[in-house]
Amino acid sequence: MEWETVIGLEIHAQLNTVSKIFSGAPTAYGAEPNRQACAVDLGMPGVLPVLNQGAVEKAVMLGLAIDAEITPRSVFARKNYFYPDLPKGYQISQYELPIVARGHLDIELEDGTIKRIGVTRAHLEEDAGKSLHEGFELMTGIDLNRAGTPLIEIVSEPELRSAKEAVAYMKKLHSLVRYLDICDGNMQEGSFRCDANVSIRPKGQTEFGTRAELKNLNSFRFVERAINHEIERQIDVIEGGGSVVQETRLYDPDRDETRSMRTKEEANDYRYFPDPDLLPVVVDTAFVNQMREKLPELPDAKRARFVEQYGLSDYDAGVLTAAREMGDFYEAVAAGCGAPKLAANWVMGEFSAALNRSEVELAEAPVNAEGLAGLLARIQDETISGKIAKEVFEAMWNGEGDADTVIEAKGLKQITDTGAIDAIIDEVMANNPQQLEQYRGGKDKLFGFFVGQVMKATQGKANPAQVNERLKAKLDG
């Protein structure tokens, strides 16, 4: 039987506010355990939550960026369950009235077509703390630094049809939250996390199959692998005559498998009800407009502009606009050297390769936009060739100075003086009488040999076009 996969994603993005969503404690990552948890975060008796306006602003910006409805009066609710790293015994979340409803995100499929994925809702909530299971000998340590960190949970419609689509959606959203500067997107630190609801159904059937919820998918790679595994597992179950159980499954990246955490029967009844400690969140038109004005240029718009303004291919524009910082970097390089296509090739080529090789973030790269533009300008004005430029770039990356300094220090300036080139050609011809005779006897292929000899003699610094031209004239002359 042919199966169709149905996937919906729930993505939790930590909002990068300075303080927590309901307290004044800082949200910074990596502090000593329990040093960033105040009385409110600890769920002390008598404490009360106060909503951080910054979290509301960021949620509204996300809503606007996915063309969603902004709920004029959204409500915080308590989700009740016991867990050691949940200090109050309930999580403050939004239930019936989320702040963002009904938006969409366009993703690009492998064949280049665009697919629109519905976003059901996005709601604000607080993160829980962490349970630490290592180093406590038969006990569990609780770190509440993360407790109260603002989260926005973004829930997609079940409209994704493959693991690849799921990854494309997740990447698109990841790019978006970073463009909006509402989340740092750091997946290793858990700032951007994904749960996937996966089911299968016979192709052509309209009803959904029973779904399993996959948790702990904290990298794009894991999402793809875990979903594909789950699809196979479900097909095996059904084709083996069984039926899929509604349950929550945890992905174990070490074993590359999912295993059951709890079934529907064991699921909590969260007993949601409006939190009486918080007033409804009222968002008026003026506020929404204010947030709209704060929106930066979004990835799709920027991509289209790059094609239009810089004459780039749609593909290249897509690569360069996937991350906001990369787009900004590219534009700075293009403006600095005046050659947008050359800039695109270099940013996507040498520069990105160097980033990957050195495993550094763009912001920490040893060569900045100005530096790279300076190098490309030297290609443009023919001071050096593209090939030499790679050598110069290497030196710049290693901290040997800017392009001009390196070119000067290494004597890499291109030889464009016709007289000098002619002299070298004469020398090469004199040193290789045999080859000269053969060439002139009709062995055209030896032209390359002469080019090579000239370049070798000039250590690659001779202007290749000039060498070609002068060599041709002299050999044929």
Place this chain on the structure above:
Amino acid sequence: MSQETLSGWARKLRAREISSRELTQLYLDRIERLDPQLNSFITVTAESALAQADAADARLADGEQTPLLGVPVAQKDIFCTEGVRTSCGSRMLDPFVSPYDATVVERMNAAGAVMLGKTNMDEFAMGSSNETSFYGPVRNPWDTERVPGGSSGGSAAAVGARLVPGATGTDTGGSIRQPAAFCGITGLKPTYGRVSRYGMIAFASSLDQGGPMAATAEDCGLMLNAMAGFDQRDSTSVERPAEDFTAGLDQDLKGLRIGLPKEFFAEGLDEKVRGVIDAAVDVLKGRGAEIREVSLPNSHLSVPAYYVVAPAECSSNLARFDGVRYGHRCENPEDLMDLYTRSRGEGFGDEVKRRIMVGTYVLSAGYYDAYYLKAQKVRRIIADDFRSVFEDVDVLLAPTTPELPFALGAKADPVSMYLSDIYTIAANLAGLPAMSLPAGEIDGLPVGLQLIGNYFDEARLLGVAHQYQQETDWHTRVPAAFA
């Protein structure tokens, strides 16, 4: 000496007729001597009280005129006090020393009030007799075989016996007014949002409100001046300009329209209590008030709605007491579930467990609409009843409780206990200010008169009570054993 009121002491302190240290010592001595009969204090903070008194004396010597400066008070043990055990009347919090002060405590400290200690209460404020306290029942100073009411029973008994001139209370369904009535004192539950709930351990967040308990309306006004005010740490506190709640005390009652809700005078009301209320009405009429009968047709829904909403909120509010971070933790837990069930099983008393179970039930999938949602609708209907009545009258007058203080152990059946708050609950559901003041005695036991006002009308309520207290002396009476 023990006859003096909080306002009276405040005047004497400012006139330097007595020092705060002397006054504080006087009350500490009374507590030491007399409280064993009442059990109204869980913790007495004598040492820090004397230190606060000395600090107040220094400020008084500098000529500072802050009204509460140097005045001894007590805090209900539901208010968090930094460095002092804050038990909420529960074994669960018996080991808990708060790391911070509640806003109310902070404000009263800043005003220079001297805290003598923390008063006994029903466990987590759940009860109407003060019998659910982990620290044992409080006894009524008018008859120590009877209950003082609850949940602010310790505060009411301590003020009634003049072990302290004033104390704080909290009122979720009558927990200030009913014990005030039972102990013959004046107590005010302000409009919801007047007094910050920050640091006041939550029972039912949408109903809880802190307020003053003292001998007179004037005392309550002075205390409320220090307690009330917007607090940015409590999102439900109301931002309004500061108000002097004693400003309207001398306002005469001419033309004041007082409504008597007929549902509060119906079946179940003790005939003698009715007689006391009728006499009080005559006093107010004599001072120029117009009396008319009004109707709050949905009053009968108050108790059932309350016993859905309050348990629902408490079931969630009390989830934090899990033995993980503070408070009672069972010995040698075997695993997480054992830690939870035994810590909570041992830490909470029966009434608290009963309400947690009821609350969990009414919020559960499949029951939420039928109970919680419906109760919220009833709440709106009850608030609407009040809204329309307040178009015709300025103040409502009713008995505070349907009966006299009952004997310890008399109400073993929880529902009969719940009905003790039948006249007080509606004001909480609507969020209205309401107070109780002593209006008579029957068989040597005090009877309370309840006044309910429109939103933010505390000053008017206190004015009516003060005018009444100009003509009567019930508020000055002290049980003989404590005189």
